[in-house]
Amino acid sequence: MTISRRALLGTAAGLGAAGALSACGSNTGRGGGGSGGGQGSGPELAQWYHQYGEPGTEQAVRRYAAAYKKARVTVQWRPGNYDQQTAAALLTPGGPDVFEVNGPTLDQIRGGQVVDLTDLFDGPGVKDDFNAAVLAPKTYEGKIWSVPQVVDMQLLFYRKSLLKAANVRPPQTLDELVDAARALTNKTTKGLFLGNDGGVGAIGGTPLYAAGLSLVTEDGKVGFDDPAAARALGKLRQLYADKSLLLGAPTDWSDPSAFVQGLTAMQWSGLWALPAVRKTLGDDFGVLPFPEDGAGGRPSVPVGAYGAAVGARSKQQAAAKEFVKWLWIEQADLQNDFALSYGFHIPARTSLAEKADKLKEGAAADAVRYAGEHAYAQPLLWTPASATAYQDALSRIIKDGANPDTELKAVVRKAGEELQRVKKKSS
Structure with missing residues (x-):
């Protein structure tokens, strides 16, 4: 099993971001590192992925990049602590143009490190075709900051x-x-x-x-x-x-x-x-x-989704956004391939999930229905400090028999303080 998926869904269930950072990429194995270039003409774009665990996916995303003709897209497959690598790179001119992200985080959005992608969802039924639960934590102040790739649950x-x-x-x-x-x-x-x-x-x-x-x-x-x-x-x-x-x-x-x-x-x-x-x-x-x-x-x-984002320091923002739209909004066949040919995930777009043959029957069909009817994702405002306080209390309740009411009162206080801090920071 892939720790990247476990980390993603752990954060969806309310765990701390620190746990996701330490786990991401350590047991994912969709292949090795290195880079590969696309065959298109036009501007050069660097696209980053974290290292997944399903065989064949690295080759697939390189194939997607090579199929794009409006830019020369170079894929970097990055093992190790991907989230920390990305966070550091976004602060430099050498960061990625397009990158996969479990977020972006509130700090990355407020810090101007990522590009507003709301206009990619323009057009009849585009935004509404994405699973609402996974799109919600990628939305801040009415703007969408990454395009969900697949849904895990x-x-x-x-x-x-x-x-x-x-x-x-x-x-x-x-x-x-x-x-x-x-x-x-x-x-x-x-x-x-x-x-x-x-x-x-x-x-x-x-x-x-x-x-x-x-x-x-x-x-x-x-x-x-x-x-x-x-x-x-x-x-x-x-x-x-x-x-x-x-x-x-x-x-x-x-x-x-x-x-x-x-x-x-x-x-x-x-x-x-x-x-x-x-x-x-x-x-x-x-x-x-x-x-x-x-x-x-x-x-x-609980659901979660890695998304495709564009770095604000990119010198090719318009081209990067056009590539993201092409790959994760317009190319239905590639989105289905990414979701279901190398692992077992739900396409982020509802229309594709409903049409996918592998998801039409039995338990898979039930899962798709649950993801549509009962899904939730970790809120963008749920901070690592709140998550740590909650998880520590949950451990004491389950393992030690601590009083749930007493434990939760302390977590409510901590989470309230965190929410006030976050709101002050934005004002």
């Missing part, structure tokens, strides 16, 4: 035969998930796998959204200053206390090995795991969003 996998044998229905509420995990746990199989840390790293803010809340409200306030938040997180503690959770698995939540090997009846993982699960289990599995909690709750699916 987390899901709850469940083994149909094991649930049937235990007379357990696929859980539709968080209470049902707790009960199902308990009923499915026996001497050889645990009911649920949320990660070897009990879900701290993978689940993040998802239970808050399942309770009808959010990390940050649309008007920029703390979105979980509500008793429903403590109730939802208390149920995660119940899973841990019941010993229904698989802990100490050979691989962590992003890899489906524990699930396909029968170590757990249910597992929280990513859409990227679906082909491996299907190869081993055939039709003996299904997928669900994180179950809703409480009267005001709703099913919840």
